[in-house]
Amino acid sequence: MIKFSDIKVSGVDYALILVVFILIFIGLIAIYSASFQVESPALKANFSRQILWFFISIIFMLVAIVIPTSAYQVSAYWLYGFAIILLVLTLVLNRGSSIARWITIGPFRFQPAEFAKIGAIIALARYLSYEQRKLTKLKDNAVAFGMVFLPFLLIVKQPDLGTAFIFLAIILPVLFWAGLSTFFLFAITAPAIVMIASFNYYTFFLAMILIAAALLFFRRGLVISLLIMVTNIGVGIVTPILWNHLHDYQKHRILTFLGVEMDPHGLSYQVIQSKVAIGSGGFLGKGLLKGTQTQLRFLPEQHTDFVFSVIGEEFGFIGSLVIIIMFLFLLLRGISIASKVRNRFSGLMVIGAVTTIGFHVIVNIGMTVGMMPVTGLPLPFLSYGGSFLITCMILIGIIINASIRWFRY
């Protein structure tokens, strides 16, 4: 029985689209500023090219909105399969070169990993949308994990770790949304957190307290609670010992794999310059085209990965705050739509899209202020780049698609 009062989201969510357009517009200003002093004509053209990409991406978004939701569901596994083939093809076609991320067709070059993000989200949503899936069953969980693990591995091979981690990042929220118990999520994520926390007595201690508190909260019986507690303490003790037994090159490999590279003159130089840019911006910023870190090009990758540092320097705390709040609005809006949609498949798709965008935002902005490793993930809507902007607009299209058909299947 459908009550009229439940129809809160009707028609197109204009606020959402407006926020997205404002973000893109601010991104264009930042790209303009970042390319202002550059002598290279190729880089100077970034601004106008990004405008072109903007219009192209709008078309993709519209298409994503117009397609009936059922079409997504029907073609989900085909899309996923196609994405996997493309990923394999990428590796095959670029054999021999050290970086294999792109497929070139004529004048166009595109990143299959971007397409795979959308494919994985839709396929995962379809697989988990069947009511009969029992998330308590190991097999169903294993299949869901396998669906993201396959593209993860293929993209690690490219290698593009930042992008690969997106696939691991979407699985947990999507499973959570599909009804996986919070306790189960907790039980599988805790050891990973303990591993990272175990290198410092204080953080290890803190992690243990949090785990104990969570166990008290869940009340799953003494035996299970003790088992989890002991396992986590064991992991925390063993990890640093194992780590210290590794050779330097092995440590280096693992750190590189995790995206935390130990390179004082490369990556940390970028982060230092980014922090200097943002910190020196102060409350109001240095003003458009007046950021010395940006204009004198101390800031690396300033139109792509570090575009937010340009904003931090030239528009200050106020500018940064406005953008962060707009992203927050966008994500909360997405979560709200997911929860209101009566169709399980659409809701899962929206959560996948929201998580993908949110993960990019937090990792990218966190990177510019030195809280996250430098992984090369761009910032949605603001960073320069056509493929990625199109992906983001399709994700927005998917969210809006769900919001205008909330009651239908």
Next chain:
Amino acid sequence: MRQITSVEKRQYLYSILTVLLFLILIGRFFYLQIYKRTQYLKASEKNRIREVVIEPTRGLFIDRNGEVLVDNHPSYSVYAIPFEIKKADSVLNLAGKILNMKVTEIENVIKRERIGLFTPVKLKRQIDFETLTQIEEYKLDLPGIIYQIEPRRYYPSGVRAPHVFGYLGEINKSELDQSDFLGFRLGDIVGKKGLEKYYENELRGTRGYNYIEVDALGREIRGLKDRPEILPLPGKNFHLTLDAELQRSLEARMDTLRGGVVVVDCTNGAVIALVSKPDYDPEIFTKSISPEIWKSLVDDTTKPLYDRMVQSLYPPGSTYKIILAAAAIELGIIKPDWQAFCPGYTWLGRRKYDCWKPEGHGELDLMGAIEQSCNVYFYKLGLKVDLDNWANFSRYFLFGKSTNIDLIDEKSGFVPDRNYLDQQYGKDRWSKGLILNLSIGQGDLLVTPLQMVRLAMIIANEGLYYPLHLINYMEDPIDETKIFASIDSTRVSGISQKTFKILKQGMFRVCHGEHGTGRAASYRDITVAGKTGTAENPHGEDHAWFIGYAPADAPKIAFCILVENGGSGGKVAAPIAKLIIKNYFYQSRVKRDKI
């Protein structure tokens, strides 16, 4: 109340988690942009503003008549900007080829001395003109390689005096730790020896700075209006007491010899000429000195790097008989008319001690003994005066004490006394023969030529002496203020005017007496008083000494001449005194005093 559905529960949980993560991000921005703002603003200013050191002009050395002895010429030094260099191997290769340096060598210099990615590091000093042209020619292929003008010493007057001026060189690690060199970096040029080192702080001047806005590649964008250039202050010009004319002629005269000459104005202690030979061409240190040249200088057995007048110790030989004579007269041990007979030798116990003249001098009084430098007379006198008195009078004449001339590494010599001999040979176990040796200036007694010229000055002034100095005054080239060296006279203790008169009389007879050993020193109407010395030494032929002053009746200059292994003082050293007198009183541009 409405029941919260499981969907809503999930929505709230996920939203709260998202908000929390974003709050952490906002907190981080607050921390960086508001709490830490000043620090990061400073860092961004440091990024964009390059501080360029403008080296001040080093002070000049000018002789007493205004002739420039040490001047500056522009030269070019090559620098690398580390950030740009590391981007391209081709730049390193090309730069290495042009500068004649290995690529690894360049990399090491940069690694060792860089202080920032964009601050230039000095690669090579004083490149020649051809290299400069090449760098200019390949400028576009050499991003990050720049050159700067840097003053370089040159010596226009023909005066070498390398030991006096010293030389400049790159600052070393231990100097960098000294408070004098705060803010200096490896590769900076400082005085290493001589006056250049002694007066480094005054000669150097004060650095200036230029502030330029640079981009991340180290390219200069524009000057900064809010940070005006700070001009350097030139170093002080040093007006020396040296007389270029006299110095040149003495350097020429001594050129083939080993030893040295020092001439001082005995009315104020000003050093008029200071020559030490063999020496080296000061020009070789104005370039980056090659290891081969440096090694050949260090290994040279004639020790050209050594300033013999200041750093070398010699037995003074017969010149030191004056000290014994002074002690004997002053203490009343003998009267000047005390006579002794010289048969050409004397016995002490079972050992025979020779006079320098085998056939003997016959009967001599004190004046005659000084005039002819009779050893036998002074052997006998030495036994009468005894060691303690001799050592005391040596100290009255300031032996064992350095002159504190404004040069580095001056030695202070050695006066043996009873304590020393007791230590050396056991208490009272030493032979009186040692006293005989010391009486004629041999044995363990060691002096520097500077101490000997001070002795000549003390006698000439009948006890009065002035600190030996090379600087007349230093002048600030901008406001022309002059700072003069303080020259307070001091009187030696323990010796009366009367005694000095007798010593002077004896020394006059050395140069003008019928049998005088120093007759070769006098020139025309200028009277001279002096004392010759022929010092035996373990390194071969005797050292020839001559010390004295002129004119004898109204002393103006005092001098000391030493020719290592030259033989007889009277024959080898005294003629050089004549050159000094001739040059100073007849040819020099110094206004000749009425005599």
